[in-house]
Amino acid sequence: MTPRAGLGLALGLLLASLLLCRQAHGLQCYGCNIIQERRYVDVGCSNPEVITCSHSHKGFKHRFCLKTESTALGIVLTSGCATSRHCQQQELPGVRIHCCDTDLCNSAPCCRPGTLHCLALLAGLLLVWLWV
Numbered sequence: 001m002t003p004r005a006g007l008g009l010a011l012g013l014l015l016a017s018l019l020l021c022r023q024a025h026g027l028q029c030y031g032c033n034i035i036q037e038r039r040y041v042d043v044g045c046s047n048p049e050v051i052t053c054s055h056s057h058k059g060f061k062h063r064f065c066l067k068t069e070s071t072a073l074g075i076v077l078t079s080g081c082a083t084s085r086h087c088q089q090q091e092l093p094g095v096r097i098h099c100c101d102t103d104l105c106n107s108a109p110c111c112r113p114g115t116l117h118c119l120a121l122l123a124g125l126l127l128v129w130l131w132v
Contacts (some may be wrong), residue, residue: 026054027052027063027103028051028103029053029066029080029104029105029106030049030079030104030106031079032048032049032079033045033077033078033079034079036051045079050104051081053065053081060084061084062082063082063083064084064086064087064100065081065099066086066099066106067079067097068097070094071094071096086099
C-alpha cells in the first residue's frame, strides 16, 4: 500500500467514526424562545444555544431542527427541535416555518450547507489529492 492510499484509508475511517459518534449523541439544533428541561432557552433569540434533542416528544421522534421567522419583521421567533408533525403544520400568516435534518442547520441564515455538501467536498478534495 502506498503512503497516499494509507492516508486516504485513515481519513476515510476517521470520517466514518466521526459520523457514527454524531449519530449516537442525537441531533443538535440551535434553540431560542423555548422551554427545555424546565428552563427558558435564550428569550429573544439574540444568542441561540446549542441544544441536544431528546429522542422523543409525546411519542413522536425528534428528527428535525425547526426555525420560525416573522416574514414582516425578518426576525427569528423560535428555534429548536421538532417532530415530523411540527414540520407538516401549515404556515401561519406572517410566519415562515423552516425544518431541516442535520446538526445545527437551523441557524440564522436560511440556506446553509448540510452534512452531504461537506462530505462531497471532502471526498472531492481527497480524490484530487490522490490523483496528483
